[in-house]
Amino acid sequence: MTSDARMINYTERISLLARDIVSRVPRLSYIDPEELLIFARYGRTGAEGAFATCHCISLPPTDPGYYYWRDRQSGLITRRSHWFVTKSPAVFVGGTRIQYLVSFALPRFCDQVLRGSRKEQFYRQVPGWLAKLDTVVHELYHIDPQFAGIRQFERADGGNASSSHGSHFLETVADMVREYLNSRPDPALYEFLRYRFSELEAKYGGVVATTFRTFPSYPQRYIEFLPAGEQPVLPESVRLQPLKTPARPTHFTEYDLIVRQFTTGATRAVPRRERLLPDLVRQMTPPGPQQRAAAIEHDK
Numbered sequence: 488m489t490s491d492a493r494m495i496n497y498t499e500r501i502s503l504l505a506r507d508i509v510s511r512v513p514r515l516s517y518i519d520p521e522e523l524l525i526f527a528r529y530g531r532t533g534a535e536g537a538f539a540t541c542h543c544i545s546l547p548p549t550d551p552g553y554y555y556w557r558d559r560q561s562g563l564i565t566r567r568s569h570w571f572v573t574k575s576p577a578v579f580v581g582g583t584r585i586q587y588l589v590s591f592a593l594p595r596f597c598d599q600v601l602r603g604s605r606k607e608q609f610y611r612q613v614p615g616w617l618a619k620l621d622t623v624v625h626e627l628y629h630i631d632p633q634f635a636g637i638r639q640f641e642r643a644d645g646g647n648a649s650s651s652h653g654s655h656f657l658e659t660v661a662d663m664v665r666e667y668l669n670s671r672p673d674p675a676l677y678e679f680l681r682y683r684f685s686e687l688e689a690k691y692g693g694v695v696a697t698t699f700r701t702f703p704s705y706p707q708r709y710i711e712f713l714p715a716g717e718q719p720v721l722p723e724s725v726r727l728q729p730l731k732t733p734a735r736p737t738h739f740t741e742y743d744l745i746v747r748q749f750t751t752g753a754t755r756a757v758p759r760r761e762r763l764l765p766d767l768v769r770q771m772t773p774p775g776p777q778q779r780a781a782a783i784e785h786d787k
């Protein structure tokens with residue numbers, strides 16, 4: 488295929504936009520774009536699923552634990568697994584450890600509209616594509632400013648609402664979207680959000696995006712068993728239950744990133760000459776303080 492160079496690299500555009508957003512919206516200035524990696528997953532337009540997801544990969548290992556199985560009648564533990572901890576995968580880009588990933592579901596994200604969405608109520612007389620800018624800000628806002636891994640949300644009743652963030656969160660995001668646009672950013676930075684997926688394909692001859700070589704898999708927390716010498720003794724009444732853990736990479740660098748072309752119904756790897764993290768991205772200097780943050784959240 489000869490038209491690769493002309494195709495729009497969607498995740499690269501989002502990365503550039505995200506850098507501009509955190510440089511212009513003070514409430515997001517704690518985010519260091521160097522510690523953020525944006526990649527694409529496949530998601531069909533119209534199908535159930537998130538438009539984008541913020542993945543924390545900076546949480547410390549858990550305390551050691553194990554799975555166990557009880558006898559339904561006696562309530563006694565009859566089987567247990569080896570003891571293990573769960574760990575975050577390590578992702579390094581240009582020597583910098585990435586603290587969080589944000590994935591965008593293509594082509595679904597490109598076809599997102601404001602009408603009928605939960606956030607519609609926070610916008611008046613704006614074009615529908617602003618829903619996409621809202622999602623980008625939304626995912627950035629999920630990054631925790633306190634190093635705590637997950638930004639916690641309070642429901643009106645004071646309970647914890649990390650899975651559904653309530654209207655205050657959405658309202659704050661809409662407010663930051665307005666704040667960003669009012670700061671008079673270069674329209675070229677968000678122009679691409681105006682187009683639906685089919686329009687992007689027509690305009691650019693195709694849509695490509697950053698993915699992990701392991702596509703559709705991507706870095707996720709994994710189980711690591713304690714060494715044999717640190718495994719607590721198994722009581723005689725308990726049987727050991729082996730755990731099947733998928734053998735997948737736990738350490739990634741920029742060489743594990745590849746560009747894929749996304750179409751309405753499929754994806755394909757783009758030849759390696761189309762390198763990821765193009766110079767364009769690297770030329771921009773991130774403003775604002777460097778802080779670590781992380782969050783995990785699925786957003787529809």
Ligand SMILES: [Zn+2]
Pocket residue numbers: 625629652784785786
């Ligand atoms: Zn969310």
